Amino acid sequence: MVRPAECVTKTWIRELFAKNTLKFILLATFAISIFCPFASTQTLTIRLLNAKSGKPMGRQNVTIKWDSNFKTAEVIVDNNGVGRVIVPTDARQFVMISGPKTGQEPNRIAFRNCNDQTSILLSVSDAIHSGIVPKNVCSNKNISAQPGEVIFWGLPRPFWDFQ
Numbered sequence: 001m002v003r004p005a006e007c008v009t010k011t012w013i014r015e016l017f018a019k020n021t022l023k024f025i026l027l028a029t030f031a032i033s034i035f036c037p038f039a040s041t042q043t044l045t046i047r048l049l050n051a052k053s054g055k056p057m058g059r060q061n062v063t064i065k066w067d068s069n070f071k072t073a074e075v076i077v078d079n080n081g082v083g084r085v086i087v088p089t090d091a092r093q094f095v096m097i098s099g100p101k102t103g104q105e106p107n108r109i110a111f112r113n114c115n116d117q118t119s120i121l122l123s124v125s126d127a128i129h130s131g132i133v134p135k136n137v138c139s140n141k142n143i144s145a146q147p148g149e150v151i152f153w154g155l156p157r158p159f160w161d162f163q
Contacts, residue, residue: 042086043084044128045082045146048152049154050154051141061076065095068090073086094122096115132150133151134151
């Protein structure tokens with residue numbers, strides 16, 4: 001047999017637990033968002049493509065200059081012409097530059113930049129949400145980008161081109 005006092009106590013405990021559970025969940029969510037900023041980091045994929053053939057240009061570097069505190073990031077492009085870079089949390093725009101050259105002569109230009117220079121300042125938001133394909137000024141070649149992807153058009157420098 002259940003006594004009336006027991007029912008009141010159990011109901012009171014359930015209400016207290018329900019109220020505190022909601023507060024705990026809200027507090028935990030807030031704490032995670034403050035102390036774990038890496039949970040909201042965004043990554044961009046840079047695809048370095050030959051401006052005439054559209055094929056990947058591998059084993060190169062692309063430099064990204066962010067608008068936030070003038071930070072730079074060197075993106076190492078793999079054999080498939082793909083490199084990834086983490087976007088700083090306060091970055092809104094960026095610029096892509098060819099190089100530095102890999103190997104013994106890092107101060108030399110690695111490849112020719114074929115991106116239209118009128119669209120030099122690129123939006124982080126546009127890159128993340130829809131992808132960016134700058135105009136190719138070295139040929140008619142074009143391609144589409146996936147969200148989070150940025151195309152970099154380039155041409156290898158000929159061996160006789162002394163800088």
